[in-house]
Amino acid sequence: MSAFLQQIINGLSIGSVYALMAVGYSLVYSIMNFSNFAHGGVIMIGAYIGFFLMTAFELPFIAAFGLAAIGAGLLAVTLERIAYRPLRKRNAPFLYFIISAMGASIFLENIVIATIGPTFRTYPRVFSTTPFQLGAISLGRLDAVMFIISGLSLLLLIYIIEKTKTGMAIKATAYSIRASTLMGVNTDRIIFIVFGLGGVLAGVAGVLFGMKYTVYPQIGFITMKSFIAAVFGGLGSLPGAVIGSILLGVIETLTAGYFSSQYRDLIAFVLLIAVLIWRPSGLMGKITEDKA
């Protein structure tokens, strides 16, 4: 029993990292209707910003953490300006946005390889590796911190979307960008804010990921899993992204723990495909047809 609980804890902790990354995909998708593959690149840059602030400038964790989140937010907004806005102004097809996003992602990865180098870096240790013991179950300190930070960031995001006027405008824009424009919503500003929010979350996720695992230029690749989790939960739905991510994390750990670690990805993804056959728009997705 305690082994089972331990695996659930492992799954929740892996899932909470996926969730932080997945909401970024879902946020942008809900407004812009395309999958922003540059999100992984922003997460990676966020992780590097945090790393250099803590090592080269020796800033305390909290300061580095905040600045990395802001830095990643600025990067996301800049990317929107350079890579997507020109396309948007020309009413380009969705496919072009995806190509542009992939280009941006490859660009970010390679600029890091060229300037910082291809080898991985390690964050200085902030939290002790001695875990909390809850009976026979151990919970890593960093995992607990990640849980809390992920939870708070997601709550804050939900608050912004549900309780503020800007959030209302975001929801309206997500529903119909054209109608919102007609109603006097400044949709350029809304898109700017959405990218900013997604970027800040990417920065948070990047720093947490870097602290837990290491920093390397291909971090973006891991975000493929969180993208899949977002699809699984229903692209465009924030609760869907969170639930999809947590489920993916738990399914992965249980598969590895009770069936076979070699077949982990295989079994986990076959399950996901089965869910998508049963519910094509994901667990909580809105039913749409023209989304790329």
Added chain:
Amino acid sequence: MKKRVLFLLVSTLLILALLVTGCSPQQSEPADAPEEGEAAAEVINIGWIGSLTGDQAVWGNCEKNTVEMMFEEINENGGILGKQIRVIPYDTRGDAMEAVNAVRRLTSQDKVAAVIGPNASGQAIAISSVLEDMEVPGIATVATNPKVTVDDNGDVKPFNFRVCFIDPYQGAVAAGYAVDVLGFSKAAILYDVADDYSQGLTEFFEKTFVGKGGEIVAKEGFKFGDVDFRPQLSKIKEADPEVLFMPYFFKEVALSANQARELGIDAVLMGGDGWPSEVLLEMAEEAVEGSYFVNHLDFADPEVQDFKDAYTAKYNLPVELNGYLAYDAVKLLESAIIQAGSFDPVEIRDALKTANVKGITGQININPDTHNPEGKDAAIIKIIDGDYVFQQKYSAD
């Protein structure tokens, strides 16, 4: 079938590469090429290949520096058989195809007597067909995969040699030490299912450990690129092993060791030559405290200090593991040339088959049937207070 496709691919690329390099002006003969007929002033070319760029550049540079430093010294002392030696180094960029090109160039254009390197098994396996075509011997440095000197059918490759021990041997040494010296009887293994090195070590660790009466209580796999090992480790924890064998490279070792400790696994950790690195201690100093790993030599051995000091004085860099094995590759080649009494590549090859020389990583007795150094001692290193502390020489039987 797979082999034939690969061969076709390799040869097509080679032809293309020859066309490309053939046209480029920079590939002209070296300016100080020896004049024909001037036997006394003749300079003998020896090739070196390895990674000078990319992930493994640190190791490659160290090998190149070592080889150049040693031949400089040999030349100052009158050369080998009265002839001066020139080292021609080529960068493989860590790429098997580049390694093949480099060997092709060394053997056909530079007319080298022998090739030293590369350090990585993937490249060392790739170059054997060229070495065989051109009948030039090659001595790999840290290429530990069995297939470097032996083909798929178990037949020895006529022109490939090496100075390091092989993966299965490392696995057997680790298991033997765990049972016979440390007295463990319950082991768990976590290994990289997508990596030949990791699989080779795992297979022979398991065989030896079980053969000595131990029990493997858990065996879990992961895939290269994974960063979270907790699901597998939680399963291992349930099996409650005394020793956890981790036959993979330092980054994954550091991550998985930290996660194992976080889950409360207190088993002794063991590993192979993928462990030693400054990064390992930086990332997981507390987690790997008290762990053991198998290495090619003891870095603090008094016998290696002269070389270490000379190297550091000349290049102002620390010596990597590869430097020691490159040193032994040069020693082995030197002794083979002297024994052959000639710089003819085939005669050097014949001498290499039975060469034995005292290297700094141990006694190297080449076995003519495998072209591997036979019964070479491995060094068992323990991590104590964040330092690599040599325990003893150990060889598996």
